[in-house]
Amino acid sequence: MGARALSSRFDQPIAREGSGALKYDGRQQTFGTTEVMPMWVADMDFAVPAAVTEALQARIAHPVFGYSLAPDSLYQALIDWLQIKHGWPVQREWIVLTPGVVPSLNLVVAALTAPDEGVIVQPPVYFPFFSAVTGQQRHLLENPLSLTTDHANQSQYQMDMDHLTACAQQGRMLLLCSPHNPVGRVWQTAEMEAILSIANQHDLVVLSDEIHADLVYAEAQHQPLSRLAMQAETAEQTALSHRVITAVSPSKTFNIPGLGLSALIVPNTAHRQAIQRQLNTLGLSVTNPLNMAAFEAAYRGGGNWLNELMPYLQATRDAAVAYIQAELPSIKVIAPQATYLLWLDCRALNLHDAALKRFFIEEAQLGLSPGAMFGHGGEGFMRMNIGTPQANVLAALARLKAACSRHGLST
Ligand SMILES: Cc1ncc(COP(=O)(O)O)c(C=O)c1O
Structure with missing residues (x-):
């Protein structure tokens, strides 16, 4: 579901481990394990516009x-x-x-x-x-x-x-x-x-x-x-x-x-x-x-890079929303009009916040931001960063579906 016909530069996986990336190298500290797919702190796994890299290289020279x-x-x-x-x-x-x-x-x-x-x-x-x-x-x-x-x-x-x-x-x-x-x-x-x-x-x-x-x-x-x-x-x-x-x-x-x-x-x-x-x-x-x-x-x-990024993120968002609606009936997604962050309403899972956090980390092996961090009204929600190749997002949702099924949480 949600596969796109053309590949994009944003499909290119970039290994970020060991680059001092909080999102990756901070997993042990944040989630107590390095095994989770990191979909928390708000940066993207994409290479920056060439104009930026070139300007930095010129300055470093x-x-x-x-x-x-x-x-x-x-x-x-x-x-x-x-x-x-x-x-x-x-x-x-x-x-x-x-x-x-x-x-x-x-x-x-x-x-x-x-x-x-x-x-x-x-x-x-x-x-x-x-x-x-x-x-x-x-x-x-x-x-x-x-x-x-x-x-x-x-x-x-x-x-x-x-x-x-x-x-x-x-x-x-x-x-x-x-x-x-x-x-x-x-x-x-x-x-x-x-x-x-x-x-x-x-x-x-x-x-x-x-x-x-x-x-x-x-x-x-x-x-x-x-x-x-x-x-x-x-x-x-x-x-x-x-x-x-x-x-x-x-x-x-x-x-x-x-x-x-x-x-x-x-x-x-x-x-x-x-x-x-x-x-x-x-x-x-x-x-x-x-x-x-x-x-x-x-x-x-x-500007041109951003003009390519937004349709890519939109396709990812749409694919993720469609997957959740079809495959994860206990989770409701609030489709964002902006940002690469999905707000997942997990209240129907009936897990209190500590248990919800544990479920995502230990059972689904996903590193998301617990909604409770965002104050009143965030309890029972999770925030998922989809600024990553679309394949990662769909793989993460498949992990979530498998974890829900294992625990009888899928209905
Ligand atoms: C609404 C909002 N403000 C500020 C920031 C962080 O800004 P900065 O990294 O420039 O401090 C974020 C990052 O997620 C954000 O979502």
Whole structure:
């Protein structure tokens, strides 16, 4: 099932063991065994665009690796990408380079909220959203997503706008995940307009983590929240875009997360200065000769690679969803509109979280991310990374089917 007629460069297996890859070499530490197929931490098993490798090789050919300064061309590569890919006109002075999106979340919370102020997150969500709040002694406000099933039995997550309004009354900031990891939702215009309106009414800053913005499947379209805010403020709401800070990065898009360079887009000057002060306090050297080379080359020369990647991932997603629906009746898959992460509803297996985790590791020999890591609403779910040759995904699902059958869990 799901076999494609043509082979693709992404079908090529690449041995990553021994390369210091967390996903592979971290299995013993994470799962207590090296025998699991690793489908957890969010990177892909694919070679990066040739433009990136060539830029890195060219930089390595120069024998000095001193302190660095990001050239104008690097900023321009990001500006051009955001304009061409997302129709979003970003000004050079709004860009603050950062050493990753997780550090960006922490930086923005530290710079723009005070201890004990409320910060809203919408679980189940990428777990560093929680630690950015609680780890810095801010008050965690949760607006859980709700899972609804339509008449065609399709499940989809929604934001609870009434509860968000209630949270906003006590909050200073909203951490939005757009598209949303782990549930794969691409938020629609009306939903984002509602967020902007709530933010405006209750004086919230919104930090929109758009790290997955380029990994959107054909049926959906990502819209930068900041762009919507810019468009809306020409009407009655003024300075709406000054409430929005966006985290962007080439790391997920082009599979270079190990190189660690990302950006915050901060139209509000006071916010930008506060974030910059926070960065200076940490004394971080954000750029280095290699992450700069990869960042610029990816945005400048990675477009065609991405245009090949997305149909490949989409075919993998579709094959996986079809397999699960046909062969794994106890597991329901929430088909993502974006990201290479599948969100598996395993609640019908009737295993509590520790047992579910053990079942995947010991019985199915699969290393997935337990849904409980992502907070309320994640219990009973597992997150599966399908950014790997399609054959691996189908082999993993076959292991899962065999484990379910052995344990009488397949009905
Ligand atoms: C929503 C989200 N934000 C941030 C990150 C990680 O970003 P970085 O590696 O740049 O810190 C991830 C990685 O999975 C993610 O899914």
